[in-house]
Amino acid sequence: xxxxxxxxxxxxxxxxxxxxxxxxxxxxxxxxxxxxxxxxxxxxxxxxxxxxxxxxxxxxxxxxxxxxxxxxxxxxxxxxxxxxxxxxxxxxxxxxxxxxxxxxxxxxxxxxxxxxxxxxxxxxxxxxxxxxxxxxxxxxxxxxxxxxxxxxxxxxxxxxxxxxxxxxxxxxxxxxxxxxxxxxxxxxxxxxxxxxxxxxxxxxxxxxxxxxxxxxxxxxxxxxxxxxxxxxxxxxxxxxxxxxxxxxxxxxxxxxxxxxxxxxxxxxxxxxxxxxxxxxxxxxxxxxxxxxxxxxxxxxxxxxxxxxxxxxxxxxxxxxxxxxxxxxxxxxxxxxxxxxxxxxxxxxxxxxxxxxxxxxxxxxxxxxxxxxxxxxxxxxxxxxxxxxxxxxxxxxxxxxxxxxxxxxxxxxxxxxxxxxxxxxxxxxxxxxxxxxxxxxxxxxxxxxxxxxxxxxxxxxxxxxxxxxxxxxxxxxxxxxxxxxxxxxxxxxxxxxxxxxxxxxxxxxxxxxxxxxxxxxxxxxx
Amino acid sequence: xxxxxxxxxxxxxxxxxxxxxxxxxxxxxxxxxxxxxxxxxxxxxxxxxxxxxxxxxxxxxxxxxxxxxxxxxxxxxxxxxxxxxxxxxxxxxxxxxxxxxxxxxxxxxxxxxxxxxxxxxxxxxxxxxxxxxxxxxxxxxxxxxxxxxxxxxxxxxxxxxxxxxxxxxxxxxxxxxxxxxxxxxxxxxxxxxxxxxxxxxxxxxxxxxxxxxxxxxxxxxxxxxxxxxxxxxxxxxxxxxxxxxxxxxxxxxxxxxxxxxxxxxxxxxxxxxxxxxxxxxxxxxxxxxxxxxxxxxxxxxxxxxxxxxxxxxxxxxxxxxxxxxxxxxxxxxxxxxxxxxxxxxxxxxxxxxxxxxxxxxxxxxxxxxxxxxxxxxxxxxxxxxxxxxxxxxxxxxxxxxxxxxxxxxxxxxxxxxxxxxxxxxxxxxxxxxxxxxx
Numbered sequence: 001x002x003x004x005x006x007x008x009x010x011x012x013x014x015x016x017x018x019x020x021x022x023x024x025x026x027x028x029x030x031x032x033x034x035x036x037x038x039x040x041x042x043x044x045x046x047x048x049x050x051x052x053x054x055x056x057x058x059x060x061x062x063x064x065x066x067x068x069x070x071x072x073x074x075x076x077x078x079x080x081x082x083x084x085x086x087x088x089x090x091x092x093x094x095x096x097x098x099x100x101x102x103x104x105x106x107x108x109x110x111x112x113x114x115x116x117x118x119x120x121x122x123x124x125x126x127x128x129x130x131x132x133x134x135x136x137x138x139x140x141x142x143x144x145x146x147x148x149x150x151x152x153x154x155x156x157x158x159x160x161x162x163x164x165x166x167x168x169x170x171x172x173x174x175x176x177x178x179x180x181x182x183x184x185x186x187x188x189x190x191x192x193x194x195x196x197x198x199x200x201x202x203x204x205x206x207x208x209x210x211x212x213x214x215x216x217x218x219x220x221x222x223x224x225x226x227x228x229x230x231x232x233x234x235x236x237x238x239x240x241x242x243x244x245x246x247x248x249x250x251x252x253x254x255x256x257x258x259x260x261x262x263x264x265x266x267x268x269x270x271x272x273x274x275x276x277x278x279x280x281x282x283x284x285x286x287x288x289x290x291x292x293x294x295x296x297x298x299x300x301x302x303x304x305x306x307x308x309x310x311x312x313x314x315x316x317x318x319x320x321x322x323x324x325x326x327x328x329x330x331x332x333x334x335x336x337x338x339x340x341x342x343x344x345x346x347x348x349x350x351x352x353x354x355x356x357x358x359x360x361x362x363x364x365x366x367x368x369x370x371x372x373x374x375x376x377x378x379x380x381x382x383x384x385x386x387x388x389x390x391x392x393x394x395x396x397x398x399x400x401x402x403x404x405x406x407x408x409x410x411x412x413x414x415x416x417x418x419x420x421x422x423x424x425x426x427x428x429x430x431x432x433x434x435x436x437x438x439x440x441x442x443x444x445x446x447x448x449x450x451x452x453x454x455x456x457x458x459x460x461x462x463x464x465x466x467x468x469x470x471x472x473x474x475x476x477x478x479x480x481x482x483x484x485x486x487x488x489x490x491x492x493x494x495x496x497x498x499x500x501x502x503x504x505x506x507x508x509x510x511x512x513x514x515x516x517x518x519x520x521x522x523x524x525x
Numbered sequence: 526x527x528x529x530x531x532x533x534x535x536x537x538x539x540x541x542x543x544x545x546x547x548x549x550x551x552x553x554x555x556x557x558x559x560x561x562x563x564x565x566x567x568x569x570x571x572x573x574x575x576x577x578x579x580x581x582x583x584x585x586x587x588x589x590x591x592x593x594x595x596x597x598x599x600x601x602x603x604x605x606x607x608x609x610x611x612x613x614x615x616x617x618x619x620x621x622x623x624x625x626x627x628x629x630x631x632x633x634x635x636x637x638x639x640x641x642x643x644x645x646x647x648x649x650x651x652x653x654x655x656x657x658x659x660x661x662x663x664x665x666x667x668x669x670x671x672x673x674x675x676x677x678x679x680x681x682x683x684x685x686x687x688x689x690x691x692x693x694x695x696x697x698x699x700x701x702x703x704x705x706x707x708x709x710x711x712x713x714x715x716x717x718x719x720x721x722x723x724x725x726x727x728x729x730x731x732x733x734x735x736x737x738x739x740x741x742x743x744x745x746x747x748x749x750x751x752x753x754x755x756x757x758x759x760x761x762x763x764x765x766x767x768x769x770x771x772x773x774x775x776x777x778x779x780x781x782x783x784x785x786x787x788x789x790x791x792x793x794x795x796x797x798x799x800x801x802x803x804x805x806x807x808x809x810x811x812x813x814x815x816x817x818x819x820x821x822x823x824x825x826x827x828x829x830x831x832x833x834x835x836x837x838x839x840x841x842x843x844x845x846x847x848x849x850x851x852x853x854x855x856x857x858x859x860x861x862x863x864x865x866x867x868x869x870x871x872x873x874x875x876x877x878x879x880x881x882x883x884x885x886x887x888x889x890x891x892x893x894x895x896x897x898x899x900x901x902x903x904x905x906x907x908x909x910x911x912x913x914x915x916x917x918x919x920x921x922x923x924x925x926x927x928x929x930x931x932x933x934x935x936x937x938x939x940x941x942x943x944x945x946x947x948x949x950x951x952x953x954x955x956x957x958x959x960x961x962x963x
Binding site: 009036037040054055057062064111 | 676728734924926927
């Protein structure tokens with residue numbers, strides 16, 4: 001603090017002000033002024049003098065500049081769309097944009113790098129990391145918040161594993177498991193005792209990458225974890241190790257429930273059974289289990305039946321859910337569809353639920369199709385609905401061409417059953433061209449049907465499927481996907497409620513497709 | 526509008542983000558009926574709840590729309606610009622509602638252009654003279670009370686300023702407004718934010734009060750100052766010329782002006798925009814100050830990073846910076862470079878000259894060639910080819926860093942005597958404005 005500031009801060013108390021030590025003081029001349037005024041004027045001139053005499057600083061090391069880019073940036077228009085997506089509008093499409101950029105061998109333009117590096121979701125980060133270019137890595141190295149983008153080599157993987165946030169640790173773990181499962185397992189075993197339950201759950205789940213019998217010992221120990229969620233995660237993985245001890249125990253337990261398969265009878269009894277549509281594919285005897293023992297509770301930890309589901313049904317479905325459905329084909333020597341038909345009876349919903357869950361766990365699409373068909377026909381009562389909901393979790397296992405065919409078979413007015421609509425909505429994978437084409441064709445037909453025959457009673461399954469379809473339709477079919485709203489608005493005599501039901505959703509549908517079309521256009525592959 | 530206008534440029538023309546987003550949506554061909562363009566205008570009919578006639582004058586991007594929106598430019602005008610950017614409009618003969626409007630605009634510009642040159646008989650020169658004298662004495666009386674007030678403050682010690690309520694400053698600022706010294710009032714309001722804002726606030730406060738004392742001292746001796754400096758002092762106090770007077774008396778400079786960048790500040794019910802220009806031939810800097818009620822348009826549109834052919838009239842003063850646009854011609858083109866100072870030392874020499882000529886300038890324009898922005902020891906800096914550095918304004922400058930990548934760029938900035946506030950950057954031959962996040 002200089003003398004003038006010191007004097008001004010404490011107050012002048014009518015004393016003569018100190019000199020500023022600058023030649024400017026002389027400019028004031030010998031005019032009689034109050035000490036305060038004198039001080040202020042000296043301070044003012046000091047300020048101007050200092051401003052005019054401002055010097056540049058020195059002694060800073062210039063950074064090593066970013067290396068030349070090896071990938072080209074995307075076009076200005078693509079950058080504009082990407083900027084909007086990154087800014088938080090329509091994050092669902094962001095993933096598609098990033099994937100397209102990656103496939104096209106393009107990088108994020110420099111101006112968008114800070115926003116791209118600020119992306120929070122772990123799934124998006126791995127997509128962004130591939131598009132940063134040399135400049136992005138150079139930039140990320142200077143901001144600790146962006147450390148996730150720089151950690152790629154073996155050594156930094158280990159640092160991330162030891163010091164990173166949970167999301168980063170888990171994605172690193174998966175990456176390492178992909179390269180060398182035993183290293184990843186050793187990492188987890190090292191830290192296991194000191195981790196919180198959330199972290200333990202995530203780590204067990206990450207062992208899914210590169211899962212093998214080498215993980216069995218660890219997972220068996222994890223079955224005795226004090227957190228139920230850890231036990232559940234471990235059980236799900238153990239069930240997938242085909243020759244594991246766990247799989248053997250699970251199969252034995254399930255065989256005590258599905259006790260016997262009777263092949264279809266021959267002769268007249270068989271004809272009679274066929275006519276009654278019961279048992280023409282044979283009969284499956286189901287023995288509901290008694291109270292679970294300790295081994296049961298250890299192997300099948302966690303969740304309790306939903307309301308309205310009986311204990312016995314629950315136990316049947318739970319015990320079947322961990323056994324690979326292929327086991328039954330071998331055990332009874334029958335095809336999936338025959339066994340499914342044979343399961344009709346008192347416990348069919350429970351058995352179906354168990355098989356549905358098992359198909360998802362073991363990714364058995366040869367079971368998913370007949371199971372889905374059977375559940376599709378269930379009554380719309382509570383039990384039927386619950387089973388249907390579980391069947392929907394198999395949606396990604398269904399061949400999309402079958403669904404495309406189903407849409408093609410819709411009646412003349414194009415109405416779609418709500419179960420078909422909910423199946424379409426449950427497919428989280430991108431739609432293949434045949435399904436996409438069928439959907440758009442069907443939508444055209446439905447709108448024509450709407451104009452011709454009037455709206456449906458109650459909810460409109462097409463409309464509820466639109467938001468999901470807008471994001472799932474294959475990019476090669478987008479060109480055709482226009483004009484729906486125009487056609488709807490061109491219909492005369494449509495009641496107001498139908499316009500209110502269709503109009504806004506169709507508008508959003510077309511806007512989303514428009515945005516995706518632009519992406520396809522601006523990021524050609 | 527040149528073909529290389531960007532999305533950001535158009536969004537920056539919108540009065541707020543909502544209009545920009547709505548306009549963005551309207552930038553699709555299906556919203557438009559027979560859009561077209563000529564050499565000097567864009568037009569189209571926008572289908573909304575009604576059909577609106579939308580037109581844009583390409584010389585200054587003025588928008589006229591038949592919609593009743595109070596925001597200006599409205600979403601339809603912004604939408605038309607986006608449309609043209611997405612899919613360049615076909616050249617066509619302009620309809621009457623476009624040519625009529627252009628003709629009316631041209632006529633009013635012409636009237637304005639000749640405003641200064643017209644020898645208008647002053648209704649009553651004596652009365653005008655008398656009014657001016659009266660104003661000067663009112664301001665002088667106001668400054669007398671200000672001097673007593675600041676002297677009291679120093680006598681009690683600036684340490685006490687840290688404990689004063691906001692009203693302590695505000696009351697005094699209002700008195701200055703009443704005394705028609707709004708420039709002084711603005712300075713007081715700025716000073717009121719200093720106490721406790723930084724460790725060295727007493728020094729900063731004393732600097733500000735000292736400069737204020739110099740200003741009142743200069744005002745007392747107005748008659749003995751050179752004419753230009755006297756004009757500067759009057760302007761700083763708050764006695765500024767009307768636009769008409771500037772057009773009449775100001776120095777006219779025709780040039781291609783690079784729009785270096787803009788800063789808009791929202792005050793109560795009012796927004797103020799500073800637009801910095803640099804003449805490509807004259808190498809003169811100019812500041813266009815515009816005020817508008819919040820939500821209302823600024824009269825003149827500038828797109829940062831373009832070159833505007835225009836004749837400016839400068840406010841008289843010791844270091845003339847502030848100017849008004851007398852006329853604009855032609856279509857703005859994109860600036861590919863920012864001519865300026867080769868070293869930071871040369872830039873500071875230049876500011877010394879300006880400060881010596883007019884000590885109360887608060888913000889000076891800077892165009893710096895080949896500087897490297899960097900983050901060093903937690904500080905944001907720019908470094909020149911000699912290794913000299915100056916600090917950047919508070920806040921983070923990641924996009925600037927990203928655009929430069931450690932390589933030299935041309936930077937346009939505002940210099941407040943302490944730090945550089947970046948306005949725009951030219952990297953790889955492309956101008957980009959820097960949003961004010963600092």
